[in-house]
Amino acid sequence: MDKKEVFKKFLEENEILVVDKNPGSRNRLLKIVCDLGAKRHMVHTASGLVEATNVLQEKKISLVLSDYMVAGGSGFDLFKMLREQQPNNKKLCLVLVTSNISQTAVAKAAEEDVDSFIIKPYTLQSIQENLISTVVAKIQPTEYLLKIEEGKKFIQAGDLDNATNVLKEAMALNTKPALALFYIGQIEYMRKYTEEAKGSYQEGLSFNTIHFKCLVGLYELFLREMKFVEAYQVVKKISKYFPANPDRLSQIIRLAIQTKNYKDMQFYYEIFISLEERSSLLMNYMGAGLFVSGKFLLANNDSPTALQYFDNIAVSCSDFTKFTRATITILVEHKRFDEAQKYMARFPSGSKEDEDYIVSDYLLGSHSNVEPHVLVKKGLDLYNQKIRDVHCMKILLKAMEQSGYKEEKLAKYREEFAELWPQRTA
Structure with missing residues (x-):
């Protein structure tokens, strides 16, 4: 036929x-x-x-x-x-x-x-x-692919010696045997020959620099060996060339933060917004990645990129009001009050009674021309609602001092502050 x-x-x-x-x-x-x-x-x-x-x-x-x-x-x-x-x-x-x-x-x-x-x-x-x-x-199928299928059957049966021999035979049948090298690398890793497995994956990549299976094999090898910097460089390449999927994107965001590649977060955000479906879990990872990166960059004199990240949070992750609160908090800490103020509008309607909104509003209000006794009243309202925030407590204690509260009145608040945040000073 x-x-x-x-x-x-x-x-x-x-x-x-x-x-x-x-x-x-x-x-x-x-x-x-x-x-x-x-x-x-x-x-x-x-x-x-x-x-x-x-x-x-x-x-x-x-x-x-x-x-x-x-x-x-x-x-x-x-x-x-x-x-x-x-x-x-x-x-x-x-x-x-x-x-x-x-x-x-x-x-x-x-x-x-x-x-x-x-x-x-x-x-x-x-x-x-x-x-x-x-x-x-x-x-x-070609003789090359038949040999690879034969090798895979030996792997599934646990016969790694025969699998290796067959896959080496397959290599001789193809001028770019990246797939055969991937499976040889898998066998070597199963045998705990880590360096040999790494060499096989890299040899496969020498035939095709973006061979998907070899890249994934190398990424998983580095990850298991806890070589996070190397793992990140490989998975970044995967994300650059291959369509994103939510599970992998979550892993990449976490690894980017772990390896302090904060300036790459915009690239992952663009992948994130290109996805038609974004789970709450992925949105949470994206928001956290943008905030941690923005916080670092703001502290290291790259405010334009930091503010871009915070804007991204406001646009795509505002359902998680904890990120809006965190953004306002960090901007207030850096005395960027006008920029912090604009994010108040990003809270969902009907959230004015929620803790994240109340805390954010109090932090911003404390830096306007408000009398200390007003800050004390609002701060005690938060306190009596069981809201505990390190920045709000600091503002409350300072306002109480300015309002003439005696030390015996302040003592219980100072003690609770020291208990909740032992590394911070009131």
Whole structure:
């Protein structure tokens, strides 16, 4: 059977999924696939991950054509979902539709995660040629890929010696054997040969500097070895070239703070706002990353970047009023009262009775021309509401002194201050 017949038979027998958030592009791909011989009732369409998931629950899909970015995520997210759903389907074909050279390079680097890619603008002939080669490669894989599959089976069986031998044989069958080197690196790490594993991943990257699996292998190796600076440099590269997913972005933000790469936070914020769906957990990580970075930069004379970070919090993380309160607090500490004042408007409506709003309002009010006795009254109101904030307590104690309170009246507040914040002075 020649290649065209193999392809025709595959289209006639298998369910197909086309994913693109643009209806025009989606319908065009649908028409092309049907023109190539697919049966219309076996071709399904979706605009993004949610709709695609619904299709996958009902149909066993064997060919997917997905745009690079789709509603709710990326083609990579969809492909990962499919591989997890069909781990033993060796004929599953996952084709990424790319719009530019950068996306195409990423698709090439995502070996095993992406089977092929189609570059826009495409034609009926270009898609036909691509899909024929992709389908045939799945049904009649190269000797190199067969060796890798054989090696993977030995790994799963725990036979690491035979796995290594087979993967080394695979290396001789390909001029850029990054995938084989990834699996060799995995075996070496399983054997606790950390330096050897690192060498294999890096050798794989010498063939393709953004080979996804080798980058991830190297990142996880550094992370387990607690080499956080090295791990961060690798994962930063992953985030630069590959579509973001919320779980990985949370890890990167935490690692950026841990390694004091504060000036990178704007880059991660731009990734964050590009996501169509942002969980509360991710929003919390993003807000914390921006605030910690902004606080550091403000203390180190980079106020423009710090204020940009605080503005980002106000725009995208204001649902978490703790960040608005923290922003106002740090700006008041630095005597930037006008800048602090503008963030009061970022509190949600109906939050004026909440602690974060009350504390922020008191801190700002303490630096206007307010009589000490007024600050005492408001401060004691906070105190009696069981609100304990180090800055508010300091203001209250100072105002009480200025209002002539005797030491015996101040004693209990000083004692509580010392107990709550032993490292601070009232």
